[in-house]
Amino acid sequence: MKKNSYISLLILVISLFSRISAAQENLIQNISARSIISLNGRWNYIIDPYENGYYDYRREAFDQSKSGTGGYFDDKKQEDKSELLEYDFDHSPTLAVPGDWNSQVEKLDLYEGTIWYRNKFTAAPKQGKRYFLYFGAVNYEAHVYLNGKKLGMHKGGFTPFQFDITDRLRAGENSVVVKADNTRKKEEVPTINTDWWNYGGITRDVFIAETPASYISDYQIQLSKGSMGQIEGFIQLSGAEKSQKVTVEIPAAGIKTIVKADTSGRALIKLAVNNLEYWSPESPKLYDVTISTSNDHISDKIGFRSIVTKGKDILLNGKPVFLRGISIHDENPLIAGRARSEGDLRMLLTWAKELNCNFVRLAHYPHNEQMVRLADEMGLMVWAEVPVYWTIAWDNPETYKNAEAQMSTLITRDKNRAAVIVWSVGNETPLSDSRYRFMSNMVTHVRSMDNTRLVAAALEVHRKGFEVIVDDSLGEKIDLASFNEYGAWYWGGTPKELSKYHFNIKYDKPVVITEFGGDALAGFHGDEDTRWTEEYQEALYVSQLNMLSKIDGLRGMTPWILADFKSPRRPHPLYQNFYNRKGLYSETGKKKKAFFILKKFYDDTEKKYNTKSYGASK
Template sequence: MVARQSQSLDGTWDFRHESDADWRQAPVPMPWQAAFADLRQTSGRASYRRSFSAPALQGRVAVLCFGAVGYFATVRVNGQELARHEGHWLPFEVTIPADLLKADNVVEVDCLLPDGNPDTWEGAPFAEIPHGKQSWYGPTGGIWQSVTLELRPAHHLTHCAIHADLATGRVDVALELTGGTAMVEILDPAGKVVGQGTSSTIANIQPWSPDAPALYTARVTVGDDVTTHTFGFRSLTTANGQMFLNGQPWYMRAALDQDYYPVGICTPPSLALLEDQLRKAKELGLNMLRCHIKVPDPRYYEVADRLGMLIWTEIPNVASLTEGSIRRMRETMQGILRRDGNHPSIVIWTLINEDWGTRTVDDAAHRAWLKAEYDWLKAADPTRLVVDNSACIPNFHVKTDLNDYHYYRSVPERRAEWDKLTAEFAGGADWTYTPFGDGERRGDEPLIVSEFGVWGLPNPDEVTINGAEPWWMETGGTWGDGAAYPHGVQFRFASLGLDTVFGGFDAFIRAVQWYQFDNLKYQIEVMRAHPSIQGYVITEFTDVHWESNGLLDMNRNPRVFHDVFGRINADVVIAPRLDRYSAKAGETLRLAPGIATGGKALGAAVLHYAMAGGVSGQVAIDATQPLSMAESGSIDLPVPVLSKAQTADVELRLTVDGAEVARNKVTLSLFPNRAVPSITLHVPDKTLAERARALGYVLADRDKADVTVVHGLAEADIRRIQAGARYLVLADGTLKTNGNLRVDGQDREQPYMPVLDDVPGIPRSSESALPNINLIARHGTMWRGDWIAGFSWIRRKGAFAALPGGPLVDLSYDRIIPHHVMTGFRTHEYAGAVHSGVVVGWVQKPAALIAERRVGKGLLVASTFRLCTDAPGVDPLASALWDALVQTAAQKGSAS
């Protein structure tokens, strides 16, 4: 007898899509959409073939092993059909009859990937197959994982399932054999035999964890067939709203990983890349990856086991819940358990993501199915946690081990919303569970913010494929109202004159990546300030095609903040906690830092603080239990006398016995004592006039004032501007307008006949009336600031040069950030007439926040910043921006 032998059939195969006239060459493994530019978005039918030489069987069995083929596969050898397989994600095997095998052979694989065309369904429409993110980033069909030919002894192992119990050290091994008798040996991480038989109890076990990924091996011998199978002793349990890894408190610091790659889409290019990206994940402070609604290449888990990374895995979603899709999801989960059940890195399963494929809000039967499926999976695998529906607004949980929820808000645009949502979630909000009385909530499920984050952007020069723009730059146009379309990003940047704002495109990329960091930093600090929240999942680990919220880009290049991110994504974190981020000379800023502990207790510590101007000190911190928040009390920071406005960092360091255990900083905008510009104002609105007077301005009659300040314009105002007046419009939403800056009505356009309603004429566009500027509420639009970020900027020139900070607005703006944007500006106007604006995603959807426009002989300056949020003088940034706007409106020759 001769032992098991393996021969790779990876490489070049003949390939023909149903749209092809002739055969061509395709790489295997790789989806055909990744291999061929003309087939990027195709589904349907395709065929593969290749020849192979088989060694002499010598009494062995020849088995073709397919890692994964999408979605239906028919396998023929030497013209004879041997097997049909359904399923995109999991392996299958085909035994080749001995009398069919020759010295030279041909294997053929016919594939079918369903789409929306009923002619290609074969009983399985795309909506009813587990497809995952193929509905987002495009289809992936064909042979996308490795193919091998194995020659096995007639009596051999076909499956090995291992259950290792950390509490007792007991190892139970379940085997499936074609015949014969098996011998099992258990080897410790050093390779020493420490147990024998299908049931063994191991002494002095070494637990597996991310910090110490101790792997044991089961060596199974069936005659001449010898195979090895790694496993580990570990547990992840919950109690009293907390999580425990191997019995010790544990805090989740995870990132969503969609497991997409630059060239192969879902096929990783090499083991080396998988290892490299996992090392980078650990550098970023991550202790878990949430492998998102897909089943990855098995090497993904092997690397996680070996290098030490916890994994949260999910069933690829369907789009509609039917008998067929229910069966396929169950079969997929059974296959996942069979293929991946031995991996100690996998600790959580998810059944449904965000109600995709189910309709829990509307259908009681779906909620009942979800609850039953949770019970089935817990019974099938009691060693792992199960999430029923990883939820987001408006859906919810029915029965789950983790009370996890997704929400996205960017800061400073929506800081107040982030704070309120997080506080409600931390308080055990009712909206995370079914309101229909059919759920089972224990009340102690750990709270996890399982998706949050905001976009940065990669540098296009660093995500090339073979030196060229990647094909995916032409995708994303249907997402985010067009904001997710990458191609032409540098052209749009240049066309809008943004180089005069940022100093060049590369500087812009660095700025938006630091914006992403500042968002994640703030949001993590807020979550860590609530000890009831036991972890989070950052969206996401890497960019995916047009989706640019990764901690790494698509090519696994780090963001600019890579080396410092681990300070905030750490087990122990200093949460600064302050109400506002701006102050003026002579004021005292009050900081209330908290110290969030993770999995380990913190001994008596010292919090050190220091700020420019010689302000420094330290505060004693009592010893703190794991998964808790230690309070430092308030720290008063006197703002020094300054000659000009500037930013200043408050450095925070935590030490225990002199050794640093945590570091953080908070950046403030500081202002000198204010000098009121010698500009007279006419302010018709009484409330606005009182604010101007309180800010120190001299008010005058309209014909004697330098600038008129209003919230909105009427016809009389337009006539005054045309005659030479200068106006500042604070278009902050105080007054109801007609979708522009005008508060007066406007007639419809000709022809005067009923068209779609009872009012004659065609409605005028809001831009058609002078000053030809639209005013649009951000709420409900892509300018709002959720998942795809809007990058709000101010050109630091003229009167605005005195404002502290960089081109992008920061947290000091959270009280005045606009709730409205202005459109109606031509591209060239963004290079000068627009002083502050916003672009969304890949530099799309430009809009103005501060702009000037010549109207006749006069000048109009309009701003949507909310300068009236606080009492006059309370927010020094609001005062400084008011002054800059007044100066811009009054400055002679400033009109574009």
């Protein structure tokens, strides 16, 4: 190739990448409240384990070629009988969206790799409006094309993303194609090794949202850090008309204020309030909040509460609270696969309420936005987490950038939800200098984005005999002494031996046990020394709760886990069959015996806190 031709091609490729990377907009707050066209439904799909639809036989990407064509994303039809075309979306089978592919098609149960999705829809774009193509989640790497042209790429199996398609949306028929790839990779977040099913596909809602040309793109309206009498936040405008007056109203609280956005479109708000009804699990008050400009209007339901720590106490609205929690995966145990609808999500949170929980740990990744909104409505405090899980590529700058981006998206999406009281930066990450730098930087980043909530992680612990030592240096950076422990399960011994354990916790902070538990196959019975029986799990919970109650500063727990869930790490043919059986509910919705042990403990704990027999820190 001649030098000038090579340079021209290089400039073309760089230009193409620049256009693609610029196509993705910052996440729009409360985007589902806009006028939307739902793209949920049946999408045609093509299985592509060799990625023939993306690469040519020289392993060069079609969408990075000079023509930018040749891949499945072209969604071509055979124009004459001599034309060679080796794919056909129109005659391909369909998958439900939202939904994972593993649970919908038997031959895809264990499939990891690429699947192409195609959906045709009709649109009637209006002059003076902007349009965004939104995905609630695609696991894991998504390449998105509209009418044969690439919009961009997104990594992260549990975070939402969107593209501005204003200039590419056609009046009439349109074709959107998604290359979804759930291949596990060492340098990604999460990494190769997890303890949950790697469900692939377009697992959450897809829609097109319409906004005015200049619009309200983001806002945060919450109580100031540590304050019970001041609302603080911002409104961000986007588009050509950024410097506008913005009206914020909370009618039920008698609040109406007008602020002016600066030339960057940002308007700061700070309001003194004295008659708010605070959000709490007992009274999950949500206010109707409206934000408007001369050409845009958005409504939201927002609760107001304060969450801080003081010594070894967690204070909700200034009062000590015990976090009666449970861990939850984003999976419907009754119908295999990722949770697909509000009904699935409401069922899981209702089960948590039946345990008398006031707190849920949404593990180990961002859950559906609707899950968090339901928690707001139902009065359940939330621990929200990103999948910095086990052994991440700590020294890889791109891995950190990915983790930070997922954390940023989670905070951006859920920062107005009163239910969220904890941002978690990771789970069970092994100690090293590079890990400490990685995690410390994550904590700093979280605090820079949101200083109104607690920051935590499931810390690493180690043991000397029956002494459990909590001295992970990351504990200095976070607000809780939070950690997992598996006495009488992975740590050996039996439930009777749990009384021998004692805890050496370095930090003078509230203690939250983020995991404990053991497996039980529902309906399998025996004595309490026989593993896998409901009686063993029941005895484990009795002994665990007795042991943990002796910890000075115990202020909460999220046992592992609400319901049995699928995991490729669990192959035992009799007791597991690729399920993690630590659930208090079985995959058929049956309550195991341990359920009633935890519920009684939570009932008793609630009474103790109501009668203030738990001493608050002086």
